[in-house]
Amino acid sequence: MRWYRQRARNLPWRRTRDPYAIWVSEIMLQQTRVQAVIPYYERFLQRFPTVQSLARVRIDSVLKLWEGLGYYSRARNLHEAARQIVVRFGGRLPDTREELLSLPGIGAYTAGAVASIAFDRQEPLVDGNVIRVLCRVFRIRKDPKQAETRKQIWSIARDLLPARTPGDFNQALMELGSEVCLPRTPQCEVCPLRRACLARRHGEQARLPFRRRKKPIPRYLVVVGVIERSGRILIDKRRPEGLLGGLWEFPGGKKRPGESLEEALRREVKEEIGIRIRVDGLIATLDHAYSHFRIRLRAFRCTYVSGKPRCLGCDAVKWVRPADLGRYAFPAANNRVIQALRQRREPAKL
Ligand code: SF4
Structure with missing residues (x-):
């Protein structure tokens, strides 16, 4: 004391x-x-x-x-x-x-x-x-x-x-x-x-507390789309429960084995918000660590093609002006995508 x-x-x-x-x-x-x-x-x-x-x-x-x-x-x-x-x-x-x-x-x-x-x-x-x-x-x-x-x-x-x-x-x-x-x-x-x-x-201070060998941390490849239509960008809100619950994000998800990145993104967007998109070009690749796993995230610029956005795997969807993205709470990895967009001034002035 x-x-x-x-x-x-x-x-x-x-x-x-x-x-x-x-x-x-x-x-x-x-x-x-x-x-x-x-x-x-x-x-x-x-x-x-x-x-x-x-x-x-x-x-x-x-x-x-x-x-x-x-x-x-x-x-x-x-x-x-x-x-x-x-x-x-x-x-x-x-x-x-x-x-x-x-x-x-x-x-x-x-x-x-x-x-x-x-x-x-x-x-x-x-x-x-x-x-x-x-x-x-x-x-x-x-x-x-x-x-x-x-x-x-x-x-x-x-x-x-x-x-x-x-x-x-x-x-x-x-x-x-x-x-x-x-x-x-x-x-x-x-x-x-x-x-x-x-x-x-007993000279054991560096050996205590007893540690179990850690399990290897899983790594996932995740694709997200910055989907544009008439100068607005589509974002969706994660369901309240679970990891990052209640935060906004760019639609996307984990790539499955055998899929190309573009296929994975088109599938995820269709499953999550029910629309079809065209995948245009890569905006950023970034690595991010969560407590129990790591991801490599690839963000693509995309164009809306057809369908009405609806919440199939999320809590809300919204078209927002790029300048308004800062009003919503995003997870850190998505914020890094927004930063990359700002630096490249894509797809519209941010
Ligand atoms: S409490 Fe920690 S720092 Fe203090 S003597 Fe013991 S092992 Fe060393």
Whole structure:
């Protein structure tokens, strides 16, 4: 705790006691680096300073503000949880772990974080950093992905919690994992736990926590079409559930074995929005990594041929002026296609 008070990074969410702001920061920080989160957090709180202001707006405005941060189900859950907080809890974030867990998007980690940091509740939390620190300090030589080991780690985290400032204690553990007890190069010489750490005593710090060999990451070839008709471009909205749900995109999908890129694109567009197109020329090829797979995306300029666009595999379709594309929330890979279009000023002035 002494080390944390002296060394803690001065982060925007550590300068507030507002439970709503702390909750927003915890959701944004899931799977995302601190430096990437800061500008999003500041913009988000400026635009939606209270639970009520977030609950009032349509999900599209939230997704637009979230654009580029990834894991969009977080934004959808945050929005839905804000609505529930207004209806079920009179607009105040609940202060117990159980009630927090009843809200969408709040799991064991976030419930512990909000309860302890915002409400001083004596609740533990376990994230990747905490797992690493505890596996090393207590020399836990078992796979932390297994339910039993996970239970053991949660139980240690609970036993360690002090009655006073449990939120600071939880943050100190995470900070140590993020700044000192690094995954590949733990900085034991400057670590405040170096005398207590069993892994260090046995020279095993670099080997813990136990890691399973990762499965190879699948790669897909994806084709999308920037379909033009009378100076407008066709975009469609993904269904709300699932990956990138609720975001807009250029129609397209995965190429199947044996298909040419053009055939795959014509088929995908037909299946997704029921129209026929002509595939004209390549606009961009780009690689993009998601959490569990990678894609190589090929974007083509296309011309509308026939048929009435309708939602067969999506939630909405729209012809938009190229200059208006910026009003819609797109996934990062589609935004890179828009950038490529702007640079080439194709197919119309953007
Ligand atoms: S002594 Fe080394 S391995 Fe142990 S907690 Fe500190 S940094 Fe991690």
